[in-house]
Amino acid sequence: MSTGPSAAGKTGPLVGLKVIEMAGLGPVPLAGLMLSEMGAEVLRIEREGTSRPLLSLPDEYNIDRHGRTILRLDLKRRDGADLMLRLAEKADVVLEGFRPGVMERLGLGPEAMLARNPGLIYGRTTGFGQDGPLAGRAGHDITYLAYCGVLHAIGHADSRPVPPLNLVADYGGGAMMLVSGLLASLFQRSRTGRGEVVDAAMVEGASMLAAPLHAFTAAGLWSENRGANLLDSGAPFYDTYETSDGRHIAVGCLEPQFFAEFARLLPLDDHFVSGQYDKTLWPPMRAAIADRV
Template structure:
């Protein structure tokens, strides 16, 4: 059975997390992803600690199912090779700052003249225009500017940093996947590619959709840790348990809240679910109740209830949870590359009934596919040897 993106060829210039996760998702569904890496040093993400056999453990989490070509784009011969590759590919993913590829003479305006069907996706922090266009940034910066960080944490003290890279992944990786798929769909109608401008700041702002609605609907700025979905109400809250662990209650709907209250013998709270003035006292009382049992005892206690109640798990516990196992969302590669260490990788989150994605746990060595791919576009072995001698590849 063929995968939906078989036949689609992608040149991946990205590094670290946002772009590599994007292209890994596309690779899982059949796209041929060719990582373009700097000779000798490779993509920067290969060198992030912790290392397994000299290579980043994190590199393996976002670079399966790919090929690797080493290429120095600062040299004329490297630019020529890249142009020949782009002439025969469908997508280029560029994660450099705006204008970098243009300055090297291999940006979108040049490449589209070579291949009018080319889809060129620019994944940047702040986008291709605006006063911050050329500004450096990281996940924390995008979330802070978007207003997400201000809404993260409790109502005592400073804003908190997210435990995951939301801007990088949700606003960057996933929106880039969407952009590329939309451009591919458009190309089916027009026969032409286009430029995709994906900014992690832009995507982060769209993740605030409900929060923005809460703001203009109420006429007041949301207060960190004090709103309906941020900890200000007892029905949607995190509680500490007897064993210093935590559970989360998401009983937003009335029926869930009523069942929860009845289960803990607090029927009087059923009619004051959204009474703001009473929340502090209710939260304090329920907190004391939850402290009477361990986390797992509470999970068992509520196991037959319909109230949206879950334990707060750490990484190791998450990997062992029966729901995660049932969905094939975690794979462990034991004694990876004879390193004595296990590598834990995520599965394919999108389940298609007819053309399901396939996570092949094959990872490219730096430059592993350079010779084969260059031969496929017409370079001879002698030419390749010369390119390697001159450090072009």
């Protein structure tokens, strides 16, 4: 067992909370980091004998291990699985992000752990959920965004869709939704004393994050054409521009008063200010902004 950077001396609203994090990629390590930074005591379980993972970093830069205590176990051995169950008896939260059925085959699924600790919050993430036709499929952020239609909306009108790093499905739809569910379950447990399972599917979380855009589309206020709307680079006052020194500037002034000030400083002609939301003016407005930056 080893201690990761800054694992001691915890402060924050979750001091005293005991979390077990099953090592993996994507949303679970970020969720573990968030809980650790809020004061939780996080024990990270890593598999014995594994090679260095993709994009692994030295410990001083590795946020997947930061603030945790590290324990290496072989969970396929009975003694390793038994130790894991004993640890879960004293934990508040368990986090895992394996494919559906993996923890159950190890004898470490929610049913087994909740039998040992009825107050446990068992948090898990998957790409497509625990069941259904896609449950067993592997994927990445770009995969889940493509399936739920969000990827289509990201990018310029004259180009192909652009992967938004791995921020939307992995971290937004996965880690953030998982942490929200965990905190809600901890609040519920404070009233009932009972634990529960929190299951965050990344394709569902990404769809939830896009709910406002679906609402705008349904109301006729958002075009399904990429790069034709206020927030997707369609509006010239919410986009990036190459500057004269070969670098780039981000322009974000949706509200009329901010756009008016932007136009005064640049400057832009007054008719652009009075017609900010007139889409017929957007092409010449864009050209005028590009000419001045």
